[in-house]
Amino acid sequence: METLLGEFSTGLFIWQTILFLGLAILLRKFAWKPILSAVNEREEKIQNAIDGAKAAEAKMEQLTSQNEQILREAREERDIILKEARTAKDSIVGDAKTSAKKEATKILEDAKKSIENEKQKAITELKNQVAALSIEISEKILGHELADKNKQQALMDTLVDDVNLN
Amino acid sequence: MSIKKLTHLFSLALLLLAPAGLFASENAAHSDNGAAERKEYIKHHLLDNHDFHIIGNISMPLPVLFWDQGAHMAMSSVFEHGTKVAEIDGKFYKIEHAKIIPTDASGTPLEMHGEHPREVAIDYSITKNVVVIMFVCVLMFWLFRGMAKNYQQDLVPKGAAKFFEPLVLFVRDEIAIPNIGEKHYKKYMGFLLSVFFFIWIINLIGLTPLGINVTGNIAITAALSLMTLFITFYTSKSTYWAHIFWMPGVPVPMKIILAPIELLGVIIKPFALLIRLYANIKAGHIVLMSIIAIMYLFENWGAKGAFLGLSFFLNLIELLVAFLQAYIFTMLSALYFGAASEERHHEEAHH
Numbered sequence: 001m002e003t004l005l006g007e008f009s010t011g012l013f014i015w016q017t018i019l020f021l022g023l024a025i026l027l028r029k030f031a032w033k034p035i036l037s038a039v040n041e042r043e044e045k046i047q048n049a050i051d052g053a054k055a056a057e058a059k060m061e062q063l064t065s066q067n068e069q070i071l072r073e074a075r076e077e078r079d080i081i082l083k084e085a086r087t088a089k090d091s092i093v094g095d096a097k098t099s100a101k102k103e104a105t106k107i108l109e110d111a112k113k114s115i116e117n118e119k120q121k122a123i124t125e126l127k128n129q130v131a132a133l134s135i136e137i138s139e140k141i142l143g144h145e146l147a148d149k150n151k152q153q154a155l156m157d158t159l160v161d162d163v164n165l166n
Numbered sequence: 167m168s169i170k171k172l173t174h175l176f177s178l179a180l181l182l183l184a185p186a187g188l189f190a191s192e193n194a195a196h197s198d199n200g201a202a203e204r205k206e207y208i209k210h211h212l213l214d215n216h217d218f219h220i221i222g223n224i225s226m227p228l229p230v231l232f233w234d235q236g237a238h239m240a241m242s243s244v245f246e247h248g249t250k251v252a253e254i255d256g257k258f259y260k261i262e263h264a265k266i267i268p269t270d271a272s273g274t275p276l277e278m279h280g281e282h283p284r285e286v287a288i289d290y291s292i293t294k295n296v297v298v299i300m301f302v303c304v305l306m307f308w309l310f311r312g313m314a315k316n317y318q319q320d321l322v323p324k325g326a327a328k329f330f331e332p333l334v335l336f337v338r339d340e341i342a343i344p345n346i347g348e349k350h351y352k353k354y355m356g357f358l359l360s361v362f363f364f365i366w367i368i369n370l371i372g373l374t375p376l377g378i379n380v381t382g383n384i385a386i387t388a389a390l391s392l393m394t395l396f397i398t399f400y401t402s403k404s405t406y407w408a409h410i411f412w413m414p415g416v417p418v419p420m421k422i423i424l425a426p427i428e429l430l431g432v433i434i435k436p437f438a439l440l441i442r443l444y445a446n447i448k449a450g451h452i453v454l455m456s457i458i459a460i461m462y463l464f465e466n467w468g469a470k471g472a473f474l475g476l477s478f479f480l481n482l483i484e485l486l487v488a489f490l491q492a493y494i495f496t497m498l499s500a501l502y503f504g505a506a507s508e509e510r511h512h513e514e515a516h517h
Contacts, residue, residue, distance in 0.1 A: 028356030
């Protein structure tokens with residue numbers, strides 16, 4: 001202990017205290033503070049960059065899934081539209097067919113009716129004409145035949161025959 | 167292996183073996199003097215010195231400043247390495263065991279305190295150690311200011327910063343934050359980083375063949391640990407003192423018993439800190455120099471070679487110790503700071 005104390009040099013103690021305190025204060029101001037803040041700043045930057053990259057990655061993933069979602073929805077919508085179109089087409093075609101058939105039937109019936117009418121008309125006309133002709137012929141024949149008795153009789157017979165034939 | 171690598175290896179080996187050179191010159195002069203001479207040499211080397219011995223007979227005189235009923239000043243060369251009694255301002259002084267002692271003209275001490283002669287009141291000479299401390303201060307400021315400037319230009323470390331940054335981060339992440347906590351560590355970083363690098367660099371300089379032993383001086387370690395103590399006191403919160411005088415969570419009789427023990431602990435902690443650093447570095451130097459001295463004792467070249475190898479190995483260990491002691495000093499300082507800045511709500515977790 002005595003040697004230990006004997007070795008203690010007050011001068012050296014004073015110098016060490018003054019020099020080291022000066023050094024520590026100077027270094028604190030001019031070295032440690034800028035160094036530590038720079039290191040901190042860099043660490044923060046790195047952390048931010050990592051966080052940013054992670055966020056971007058997450059966003060990308062989200063976007064990708066969103067895109068897929070949109071794509072899937074679009075596909076579904078397309079299917080629905082196609083289906084609807086197909087149904088619409090079918091119904092339109094069906095409707096057209098039905099109406100066409102109806103129309104055709106109606107036209108046909110009309111035609112039949114009109115044919116019938118025409119026929120009746122024609123028959124009537126024919127009958128009228130035949131009657132007129134008959135009368136004319138009858139007049140002519142009667143005019144001629146009545147002059148001759150025999151011939152009149154014969155005509156009468158023929159006419160009767162004709163009528164019967166008719 | 168490239169030539170550059172070989173050169174590096176060679177210079178490293180030279181550096182590690184260089185302490186042997188300390189004796190080489192000395193040995194030539196006193197080849198036949200015995201163990202006592204060597205012991206004296208080692209002892210002399212471990213102490214601070216009033217002049218800077220470089221190699222052989224070359225040494226740099228340093229200013230001697232002291233107070234002995236008034237300020238006196240001279241250059242250390244007047245003492246001729248402690249062999250001569252010098253007359254300074256009309257009084258006579260000599261240097262013995264790195265202490266300035268007032269004497270009469272023939273060199274007899276003026277007063278005796280028991281076995282020891284009375285020294286001058288305060289010897290504040292720029293001794294060898296002071297020169298080394300100054301050098302380290304300038305070196306550290308230059309290094310770390312450069313490092314800070316590097317960061318101002320670019321956040322990516324370059325050159326010296328590349329080497330020192332992991333150490334700075336080591337002090338922050340492994341020493342300061344675990345012991346003090348995320349919240350308070352910042353205000354201690356200046357001291358912790360300074361003390362860590364100061365001790366480490368000065369320990370490393372102590373391993374050079376210049377034969378410097380700064381941290382093996384009790385005055386140096388005392389100054390450093392007192393700073394730790396003062397910073398602990400200055401930044402202490404009420405919880406720190408509560409733990410000393412009125413330990414929470416123990417019965418009252420125990421509180422009374424614990425108070426003086428804890429109070430003693432406050433003094434013992436920095437004392438252990440100063441002794442640990444001092445003893446480790448000093449012991450390392452003594453062992454290393456003793457091994458080298460043994461090398462000169464043996465006539466057998468085989469034994470010389472064996473001790474050369476041993477000294478090489480010990481030097482490597484000393485490299486580790488240089489770092490380890492810096493780490494331990496800083497770590498324990500941080501631990502004390504952590505106790506000082508601890509806050510109330512931590513109490514329950516600890517007891």
